[in-house]
Amino acid sequence: MRLITHNMLSCNIKGVTNGFPLKIEAEKVIEKEVDFNPDFLKHMFAKIEWKALVEAARAMGYGELPEDSPDVAVIESADETFLKKLHHALLEIHLEEGALVCPETGRKFPVNKGIPNMLLHEDEV
Amino acid sequence: MSETPPEIADIMRVSSHREVYEPCDDSFALVDALLTDQTNLINHKPNICMEIGCGSGYVITSLILLLKSKLSNIHYLATDTNPLAAKVTTETLEAHGLKADVICTDIASCLETRLAGLVDVMVVNPPYVPTPEYEVGMEGIASSWAGGENGRSVIDRMLPVVDRLLSEKGWFYLVTLSCNYPSEICLMMRKRGFAWRILVQRSTEEENLIILKFWRDGEEVERLEEETISDEFSRSLSLFMRKQ
Numbered sequence: 001m002r003l004i005t006h007n008m009l010s011c012n013i014k015g016v017t018n019g020f021p022l023k024i025e026a027e028k029v030i031e032k033e034v035d036f037n038p039d040f041l042k043h044m045f046a047k048i049e050w051k052a053l054v055e056a057a058r059a060m061g062y063g064e065l066p067e068d069s070p071d072v073a074v075i076e077s078a079d080e081t082f083l084k085k086l087h088h089a090l091l092e093i094h095l096e097e098g099a100l101v102c103p104e105t106g107r108k109f110p111v112n113k114g115i116p117n118m119l120l121h122e123d124e125v
Numbered sequence: 126m127s128e129t130p131p132e133i134a135d136i137m138r139v140s141s142h143r144e145v146y147e148p149c150d151d152s153f154a155l156v157d158a159l160l161t162d163q164t165n166l167i168n169h170k171p172n173i174c175m176e177i178g179c180g181s182g183y184v185i186t187s188l189i190l191l192l193k194s195k196l197s198n199i200h201y202l203a204t205d206t207n208p209l210a211a212k213v214t215t216e217t218l219e220a221h222g223l224k225a226d227v228i229c230t231d232i233a234s235c236l237e238t239r240l241a242g243l244v245d246v247m248v249v250n251p252p253y254v255p256t257p258e259y260e261v262g263m264e265g266i267a268s269s270w271a272g273g274e275n276g277r278s279v280i281d282r283m284l285p286v287v288d289r290l291l292s293e294k295g296w297f298y299l300v301t302l303s304c305n306y307p308s309e310i311c312l313m314m315r316k317r318g319f320a321w322r323i324l325v326q327r328s329t330e331e332e333n334l335i336i337l338k339f340w341r342d343g344e345e346v347e348r349l350e351e352e353t354i355s356d357e358f359s360r361s362l363s364l365f366m367r368k369q
Contacts, residue, residue: 001227001228005202009228010235010238012234012235020238040199094224115215117229118228
């Protein structure tokens with residue numbers, strides 16, 4: 001699972017109101033290069049919850065993202081330094097083994113072979 | 126002569142498990158529908174494509190392959206309620222040298238909040254076989270086919286989720302059987318502001334498959350007579366069958 005997906009995941013246990021973002025416990029992280037596409041990144045940037053991405057990237061061992069969300073001028077500028085970092089964080093780092101932890105209840109969802117198991121127990125639905 | 130790149134998944138490279146549904150007539154019909162619509166899909170320039178109920182991974186792998194040469198950096202997501210299916214899907218993707226984010230969840234429940242309005246292409250081959258209601262939601266391979274009354278229990282739960290996740294320009298491809306009362310499904314989607322079209326109709330020994338495509342047509346629908354949609358549906362179906 002990549003961080004672009006992590007940024008879209010929440011814990012949906014019944015009654016939980018703050019199920020986002022899930023905290024990452026990383027045991028194994030892999031990196032896989034993919035083509036750089038500025039237009040895609042610009043499109044996705046608007047949908048990304050910045051703080052969640054920064055924390056998630058850090059949990060995966062990548063600390064290059066700025067703490068505060070950059071403004072639009074940085075995204076649109078010809079200098080692609082920032083977009084390259086965003087590209088790497090969103091699309092090239094995969095959580096292979098570990099867990100996702102609900103920020104409200106502490107419930108752990110295991111991640112095995114890159115697949116988060118978000119299934120709920122009967123008493124959580 | 127240069128070899129043309131494969132445009133759909135290679136059946137020999139699709140992984141399997143006894144508790145995971147293998148690609149069958151319905152999967153082939155859905156991929157054929159996507160192939161029929163390939164040029165439109167490429168011009169559609171989707172950012173996020175998703176499959177709910179990915180099973181063996183045959184369909185999502187085919188979708189990636191048929192867009193891959195023309196579009197880069199699409200984000201692909203696939204979900205399945207069966208952990209074994211999620212695993213088999215990643216194996217099928219890997220066997221084709223591909224990667225997508227696969228999540229084990231009920232329909233799309235952990236994605237409904239944050240992914241709302243972001244999916245440009247949604248593909249679903251739902252559990253559509255009419256079964257007793259108690260078989261719905263059973264674990265393992267039963268989850269791939271058990272559809273409850275008229276095969277509609279899971280489909281009817283999925284429609285609002287799909288509506289929520291699809292973007293303004295979102296397209297939705299759905300496998301149905303004639304015994305699922307597809308005209309009723311069209312009516313339910315019409316009420317949510319979607320137009321529809323039949324992409325593939327195919328009768329096999331066991332089932333009469335109909336692959337539908339839905340898109341938002343921007344019209345507010347205030348009142349709809351069930352008979353109108355039902356007539357419209359029968360007309361397009363017979364028109365479609367005559368063309369084949």
